[in-house]
Amino acid sequence: MAITTAGDLLFYLVFLIWFITALLIHSFIKTYLKPALSPTSTPPSPPALPLIGHLHLVGKVLPKSFQTLARRYGPLMQIRLGASACVVVSNADVAKEIFKTQELNFSSRPEFGSSEYFIYRGSRFVLAQYGDYWRFMKKLCMTRLLAVPQLDMFIDVREQEKIKLVESVMKCYREGKPCHLSSELTTLTNNTICRMAMSTRCSGSHNEAKEIEGLVRTCLELAGKVSVGDVLGPFKIFDFSGSRRKLVSALHKFDRIVERILKEHEEEAIRGFDADQRKDLMDILLEIYRDSNAELKLTKKDIKSFLLDVFMAGTDTSSAAMQWAMGELLNRPEAFNKLREEINAVVGPNRLVKESDVQNLPYLRAVIRETLRLHPSAPLIIRECAEDCMFVPERFLESSGEKIGEHQMEFKGQNFRYLPFGSGRRGCPGASLAMLVMHAAVGALVQCFDWKVKDGEKVDLSTGSGFAAEMATPLVCYPIPHLKLFLWPQILT
Numbered sequence: 001m002a003i004t005t006a007g008d009l010l011f012y013l014v015f016l017i018w019f020i021t022a023l024l025i026h027s028f029i030k031t032y033l034k035p036a037l038s039p040t041s042t043p044p045s046p047p048a049l050p051l052i053g054h055l056h057l058v059g060k061v062l063p064k065s066f067q068t069l070a071r072r073y074g075p076l077m078q079i080r081l082g083a084s085a086c087v088v089v090s091n092a093d094v095a096k097e098i099f100k101t102q103e104l105n106f107s108s109r110p111e112f113g114s115s116e117y118f119i120y121r122g123s124r125f126v127l128a129q130y131g132d133y134w135r136f137m138k139k140l141c142m143t144r145l146l147a148v149p150q151l152d153m154f155i156d157v158r159e160q161e162k163i164k165l166v167e168s169v170m171k172c173y174r175e176g177k178p179c180h181l182s183s184e185l186t187t188l189t190n191n192t193i194c195r196m197a198m199s200t201r202c203s204g205s206h207n208e209a210k211e212i213e214g215l216v217r218t219c220l221e222l223a224g225k226v227s228v229g230d231v232l233g234p235f236k237i238f239d240f241s242g243s244r245r246k247l248v249s250a251l252h253k254f255d256r257i258v259e260r261i262l263k264e265h266e267e268e269a270i271r272g273f274d275a276d277q278r279k280d281l282m283d284i285l286l287e288i289y290r291d292s293n294a295e296l297k298l299t300k301k302d303i304k305s306f307l308l309d310v311f312m313a314g315t316d317t318s319s320a321a322m323q324w325a326m327g328e329l330l331n332r333p334e335a336f337n338k339l340r341e342e343i344n345a346v347v348g349p350n351r352l353v354k355e356s357d358v359q360n361l362p363y364l365r366a367v368i369r370e371t372l373r374l375h376p377s378a379p380l381i382i383r384e385c386a387e388d389c390m391f392v393p394e395r396f397l398e399s400s401g402e403k404i405g406e407h408q409m410e411f412k413g414q415n416f417r418y419l420p421f422g423s424g425r426r427g428c429p430g431a432s433l434a435m436l437v438m439h440a441a442v443g444a445l446v447q448c449f450d451w452k453v454k455d456g457e458k459v460d461l462s463t464g465s466g467f468a469a470e471m472a473t474p475l476v477c478y479p480i481p482h483l484k485l486f487l488w489p490q491i492l493t
């Protein structure tokens with residue numbers, strides 16, 4: 001890069017002085033202050049380099065790198081990625097210690113990565129400290145927003161979105177085009193959450209759900225990039241890549257759309273709801289916003305922030321898990337056929353598999369659980385320790401906990417070998433919704449179509465570096481209708 005002006009020169013000089021000072025301070029701390037700490041007070045750690053810490057030991061897929069390091073340094077190790085230090089826990093016994101024995105101590109999340117640039121900073125449920133605000137929102141999630149009666153009220157929405165998915169796949173077949181299952185499944189989860197959250201319109205020229213899908217995707221990608229910048233410590237303020245500016249701009253766009261929908265919901269509330277009219281998440285949140293007796297005063301910023309959290313936490317995670325399930329099934333025809341046979345036997349050829357069938361489809365349930373075991377969509381569960389706690393790794397050296405028979409997937413988070421939805425009070429509040437959507441959609445795609453993989457025989461099952469540990473190569477394949485074509489109109493009604 002050429003230095004063209006005196007201003008540029010000054011900037012690079014200041015930067016250089018800062019860099020050298022940081023290096024000197026780092027060496028000073030390392031040489032003179034570190035020996036003061038007791039060597040037994042921190043977990044084992046690989047040898048670190050000045051400034052970058054352990055950055056040279058991690059690859060693009062962070063969970064995989066942690067796994068490799070944990071094999072060498074144990075289930076409890078300390079890692080420093082540039083300016084960010086953390087303790088990585090990676091086996092069932094230590095996870096139990098964190099999520100159960102010391103649950104309260106680990107019920108907060110740190111502000112990490114891009115969080116300080118979020119326009120809803122201070123209102124974010126996902127990153128809230130364990131305290132009154134988080135407790136209030138969590139109770140609201142479990143008793144109303146994401147509780148079973150609320151989910152039941154929107155069963156028709158999920159049914160319609162599943163049918164739209166099947167129709168869209170059918171369209172690919174009719175047009176002889178490959179089907180981009182990754183984007184089809186993201187549209188399914190996004191539309192479902194958009195309609196349940198704020199009754200967005202998903203068709204016509206004003207496709208709010210599509211706009212939101214694009215913005216959430218942009219925010220997730222940019223948040224990842226800004227988070228990588230975290231390792232630069234104080235230097236991150238320079239925003240070398242411009243990602244922070246773009247992130248803030250995308251967040252403002254999201255805010256404008258949600259603000260407009262919020263106004264429409266408020267006008268509707270003033271006109272009054274019909275007795276049998278169902279309320280979406282935004283209606284419920286606005287009701288609490290207006291309630292002067294509510295335990296805690298919600299602001300509009302809290303409402304918009306909660307909705308953004310739900311989109312960011314719920315869309316890509318569920319979509320990625322369904323892509324993994326399809327990828328695994330396509331690579332294992334025996335499992336695919338076994339699932340197809342189960343669905344044929346229970347559902348038959350005259351209608352589409354639906355949510356209420358899932359209780360009679362044990363193999364479908366096993367497929368989804370096995371997928372989440374092998375490819376958890378949120379492989380790194382991030383928590384913050386409230387108080388210093390004594391870690392004594394030695395107590396786990398004689399681990400006898402992992403008995404045969406413990407391999408049952410238990411998604412409420414009490415089997416500490418598998419924690420696809422986290423565990424305890426901070427566990428995922430959207431797990432039930434995710435399970436409903438995933439079973440029905442994967443079931444329908446297997447019931448209705450045979451699949452031919454594009455460019456070769458097998459699906460590439462390597463993990464990408466994205467937030468939800470998606471496939472490295474998005475799943476693209478050719479659908480071939482399995483059910484007789486004359487049955488389609490009746491199946492899709």
Ligand code: HEM
Pocket residue numbers: 125126127128138193309310313314315317318321376377378381382419420421422423424425426427428429430431433434
């Ligand atoms: C396959 C799909 C999903 C997976 C694998 C998943 C996984 C997770 C995990 C591992 C956590 C952290 C839990 C912990 O710290 O113990 C989490 C938190 C969260 N998830 Fe999910 N999730 C999924 C779908 C959803 C959906 C559909 C929604 C909403 C509709 C959602 C909303 C949230 C929220 C709001 C949090 C933060 C909870 C808190 O901090 O208290 N998730 N999820």
